[in-house]
Amino acid sequence: MAENNGTYLIRGAAVLGAGAEDLLIRDGVIAARGTGAATHADADRATVIEAAGLVALPGMVDVHTHLREPGREDAETVETGTRAAALGGYTAVHAMANSTPVADTAGVVEQVYSLGRAAGWVDVRPVGAVTVGLAGEQLAELGAMADSRARVRMFSDDGICVHDPVLMRRALEYVKAFDGVVAQHAQEPRLTAGAQMNEGEVSAVLGLTGWPAVAEESIIARDVLLAQHVNSRLHVCHVSTAGSVEIIRWAKERGINVTAEVTPHHLLLTDDLVRSYNPVYKVNPPLRTDADVQALRAGLADGTIDVVGTDHAPHPSEHKECEWAQAAMGMTGLETALSVVQHTMIETGLMTWADFARVTSTAAAQIGRLADQGRPLEAGEPANLILVDPNARWTVDPAKMATMGRNSPFAGLELPGKVVATFYKGHPTVLDGQLNTPYREVAGVS
Numbered sequence: 001m002a003e004n005n006g007t008y009l010i011r012g013a014a015v016l017g018a019g020a021e022d023l024l025i026r027d028g029v030i031a032a033r034g035t036g037a038a039t040h041a042d043a044d045r046a047t048v049i050e051a052a053g054l055v056a057l058p059g060m061v062d063v064h065t066h067l068r069e070p071g072r073e074d075a076e077t078v079e080t081g082t083r084a085a086a087l088g089g090y091t092a093v094h095a096m097a098n099s100t101p102v103a104d105t106a107g108v109v110e111q112v113y114s115l116g117r118a119a120g121w122v123d124v125r126p127v128g129a130v131t132v133g134l135a136g137e138q139l140a141e142l143g144a145m146a147d148s149r150a151r152v153r154m155f156s157d158d159g160i161c162v163h164d165p166v167l168m169r170r171a172l173e174y175v176k177a178f179d180g181v182v183a184q185h186a187q188e189p190r191l192t193a194g195a196q197m198n199e200g201e202v203s204a205v206l207g208l209t210g211w212p213a214v215a216e217e218s219i220i221a222r223d224v225l226l227a228q229h230v231n232s233r234l235h236v237c238h239v240s241t242a243g244s245v246e247i248i249r250w251a252k253e254r255g256i257n258v259t260a261e262v263t264p265h266h267l268l269l270t271d272d273l274v275r276s277y278n279p280v281y282k283v284n285p286p287l288r289t290d291a292d293v294q295a296l297r298a299g300l301a302d303g304t305i306d307v308v309g310t311d312h313a314p315h316p317s318e319h320k321e322c323e324w325a326q327a328a329m330g331m332t333g334l335e336t337a338l339s340v341v342q343h344t345m346i347e348t349g350l351m352t353w354a355d356f357a358r359v360t361s362t363a364a365a366q367i368g369r370l371a372d373q374g375r376p377l378e379a380g381e382p383a384n385l386i387l388v389d390p391n392a393r394w395t396v397d398p399a400k401m402a403t404m405g406r407n408s409p410f411a412g413l414e415l416p417g418k419v420v421a422t423f424y425k426g427h428p429t430v431l432d433g434q435l436n437t438p439y440r441e442v443a444g445v446s
Helices: 078-087 106-119 142-147 165-178 201-206 213-230 242-253 264-268 271-276 290-302 337-346 353-368
Strands: 007-015 020-026 029-033 047-050 055-058 060-065 090-095 123-126 181-184 234-236 258-262 385-395 414-424 427-431
Touching: 055 353, 060 078, 060 337, 060 353, 078 090, 078 106, 078 414, 078 427, 090 353, 090 414, 106 123, 106 142, 142 165, 165 181, 165 213, 181 213, 201 271, 213 234, 213 242, 213 258, 242 258, 242 290, 258 290, 264 290, 264 337, 290 337, 337 353, 337 385, 337 414
Parallel strands: 007 047, 007 055, 060 090, 090 123, 181 234, 234 258
Antiparallel strands: 007 020, 020 029, 055 385, 385 414, 414 427
16 A cells, blocks of 8 residues: 555544444544544545454553664564564563663663664664663663663663562662552562473473562562552563462552563463473463463453563574473564454453553553653544454464564464554554654654
């Protein structure tokens, strides 16, 4: 489809999965919705997108993405990762801090932010490290990162737990000054030394060192009490156990300001897959049991878990195509998340498309304090939105993905749902299921 003057008429899309309506996009915003869209003064010069049978949703927001740049461009770059994000239906991603160098200074987060703007596929929001070098010994320059052009509001040592309770308390106290949030990788390191997979029946059979659920649950329990004590915001990364869900539910019932995420792979896959010794299933936190999977789905459905975060973690092939013990932990997820959530939550009747929008967009934007993302699809709102074909079926082929990582745990699976179009700031970055062109800032306009 050819470029035009920035005006698009989307005809007949089921907004949030409800009745078919028209949407008119002009100058980066939704100019009209419903019967007035087609008769709007600008409709006659719009590019028409026929959307009968498609679902219109707010652009997805990922609270947990590893873009690897700077320093690990052999695994992913901001350019390749954000291309994958756009194809997956995302209009914003939060880039985790464990790059090389670590994003623990204003200079590094501004570099990541600038790379995201130059790429133009999605809104890239850097996550600042909690501690210098992710070493867990000294707080990073949180205030400087918050005041930088990147306007960092989320801080995390993801991949490493902030295990010192005094340091965690200080971080929670510090971020209150600018309405920030600490996103914790909940993992007690002394309980997971040498761990290779979930501790349970399968680990016992395979003879692999187990990763107990209590390692995650004990840190979450400690941190929700710390958050309550200092009255600050806590976000729990990649919740993976039934016990974790119960602790978070307990905390929310008491008014503690905690949010949580679950990954697509933890909503679908179990530790039984490790019997294959295929390192594509090696991840941190590990795949758990079917009982955990069901508890995570229930927690996401009832709002105990707030959002889906991909924990997109691409690796060079040589870091995965090796023996299990030496393999890196992590899975790709940006281009499969929508389909996995549709499969596990919508097709099972646990959620509607409106619920999907809440857990993949609205709540995520609120956690990251992104004012222009996750907005209602109404006149006057920013045109960050996607069109999805819910009836499409496709087979996952990592070789055909935009991400540089080939470590998808869903390879070979047939999944439902496909992103047909992604609009970022009113510009179609994806059309007809293919990358179109990136968004470019107007000269002199930030």
